[in-house]
Amino acid sequence: MNTCSFLFRTSLGKKYIMALTGLGLVVFVVLHLLGNLQFFLGREAINRYGHFLHSTPELLWGSRLGLLALVGLHLWAAIRLSIENRAARPVGYDRNKPMGSTYASRTMLMSGLIIAFFAIYHLLHFTVQVPVVNLRGTDFRLLVDQAQRHDVYQMMVTGFENPAVTVFYLVGVGLLCLHLSHGVSSLFQSLGLRTGKYSPLIKRLGCVISVVLLIGYWSIPLSVLLGLKK
Amino acid sequence: MNLTLKIWRQKDRQTRGEFVTCQARDIIPDMSFLEMLDVVNEDLMKAGHEAFAFDSDCREGICGTCSLVINGIPHGGQKGTTACQLHMRHFHDGQTITVEPWRAQAFPVLRDLVVDRSAFDRIIASGGFVSVNTGGAPDGNAIPISKVDADRAMDAAACIGCGACVAACKNASAMLFVAAKISHLGLLPQGQTERYQRVVKMVDTMDHEGFGACSVTGACEAVCPKQISLDFIGQLNRDYLRGSLKP
Numbered sequence A: 001m002n003t004c005s006f007l008f009r010t011s012l013g014k015k016y017i018m019a020l021t022g023l024g025l026v027v028f029v030v031l032h033l034l035g036n037l038q039f040f041l042g043r044e045a046i047n048r049y050g051h052f053l054h055s056t057p058e059l060l061w062g063s064r065l066g067l068l069a070l071v072g073l074h075l076w077a078a079i080r081l082s083i084e085n086r087a088a089r090p091v092g093y094d095r096n097k098p099m100g101s102t103y104a105s106r107t108m109l110m111s112g113l114i115i116a117f118f119a120i121y122h123l124l125h126f127t128v129q130v131p132v133v134n135l136r137g138t139d140f141r142l143l144v145d146q147a148q149r150h151d152v153y154q155m156m157v158t159g160f161e162n163p164a165v166t167v168f169y170l171v172g173v174g175l176l177c178l179h180l181s182h183g184v185s186s187l188f189q190s191l192g193l194r195t196g197k198y199s200p201l202i203k204r205l206g207c208v209i210s211v212v213l214l215i216g217y218w219s220i221p222l223s224v225l226l227g228l229k230k
Numbered sequence B: 001m002n003l004t005l006k007i008w009r010q011k012d013r014q015t016r017g018e019f020v021t022c023q024a025r026d027i028i029p030d031m032s033f034l035e036m037l038d039v040v041n042e043d044l045m046k047a048g049h050e051a052f053a054f055d056s057d058c059r060e061g062i063c064g065t066c067s068l069v070i071n072g073i074p075h076g077g078q079k080g081t082t083a084c085q086l087h088m089r090h091f092h093d094g095q096t097i098t099v100e101p102w103r104a105q106a107f108p109v110l111r112d113l114v115v116d117r118s119a120f121d122r123i124i125a126s127g128g129f130v131s132v133n134t135g136g137a138p139d140g141n142a143i144p145i146s147k148v149d150a151d152r153a154m155d156a157a158a159c160i161g162c163g164a165c166v167a168a169c170k171n172a173s174a175m176l177f178v179a180a181k182i183s184h185l186g187l188l189p190q191g192q193t194e195r196y197q198r199v200v201k202m203v204d205t206m207d208h209e210g211f212g213a214c215s216v217t218g219a220c221e222a223v224c225p226k227q228i229s230l231d232f233i234g235q236l237n238r239d240y241l242r243g244s245l246k247p
């Protein structure tokens, strides 16, 4: 156990934790998007997918607990590091002109905390399906399709027909992509994988992944809100 | 040219400091920033006031002693330039210039614009060296070194330890400094023996001295007068991981 104590003790160790848990979450976010995009294949595809996920509780709960651990560790390291980083500069500058750094890189804690808030809402909305939070007065738990499966498709359509809810999703996903535009490049650096000739590629990777995720995740609520999917 | 300076005044480590405003008159655009401060100090002393304390030594950009945050940017924001090499022609007549010391927990202000950077010395003392046995002088060319490694080590060795990286970082992190030192030694054959002990010890001292962690914002690289690359921090992260996992 002592071999790994440096992970929790030193500044670099906590950054390895940030980077590894961040990477795990990025993998989840990509897979989650691929799953969700089946919405465009129609009711049958997405409902079958939802049924498939829920019919294997070992896998479902395994993933859920894994995700919870990732988020927990990521959040812990984020807060520890932020406290230590703030303590490293007790007196600030009168004039501070940020040079060389991006907006995303300077606001990681804020974007992260808002994402956490968004994720809680998202879970209440579509996973726990608490009726009050969907602002539609519908109980999503009662939606079933012809094959007696939970009607995920209908839940998504009804869920995104409310503009306030949809805008919140757009903002939440937007901040996630802001977080990742810096985070994805940064994690390679933290793990010591960014050196020499790979460095320009890795610098661009964050941007590319975020834009792809942004388009992918925005497409679903937007297509509903614009009335393209009913 | 005439300028207004908004400049940090602090009696000593314990006393609280404050900004004071003063005039810099008849400044020649070809003067360096430090020469401009010399003029201001002479005027102050002639009038019977205390001069502003600031650090300088070589005044040619190689020693790393000068340390001023000028208009919110360490060394003033000209690419690859120390404050002593920053010329007044980059400012315009009548401008107000803010001058502050490096701000970091690990660099306490000693007086006015002078900070104590001995935390860097302690990081170096904890491992930033190569131990050699005494004896006959070795043949300088006897050890083969690839040109690529030699060049990279030289790029890292360009670090003058001024601390601008710490001053610019939102976390007051010393990662670029430590990265330059471990890369400069760790890329060369002579530095291999102590490579992994060195990195672990230096990082431990860095943490202990109260520097922050790296958020990979790149501010350090942007202000570094020697333009040390952020890539070296990647090297540091890799070497530290290996060093920590070594049995």
Ligand code: HEM
Binding pocket: A015, A018, A019, A021, A022, A023, A025, A026, A029, A071, A074, A075, A078, A081, A082, A108, A109, A110, A111, A112, A113, A115, A116, A179, A180, A182, A183, A184, A186, A187, A188, A190, A191, B213, B214, B215, B216
């Ligand atoms: C629970 C809410 C979250 C918080 C509070 C949070 C906070 C942070 C903070 C403060 C950093 C920067 C650490 C530093 O400055 O060194 C960071 C980095 C990162 N985050 Fe998050 N984050 C959250 C959620 C997420 C999610 C959901 C993902 C991925 C889908 C993610 C991916 C990343 C990545 C890849 C990094 C870069 C790691 C590195 O710098 O090595 N974060 N996060």
Ligand code: FES
Binding pocket: B055, B056, B057, B058, B059, B060, B061, B062, B063, B064, B065, B066, B082, B083, B084, B085
């Ligand atoms: S005084 Fe030597 S680098 Fe500026």
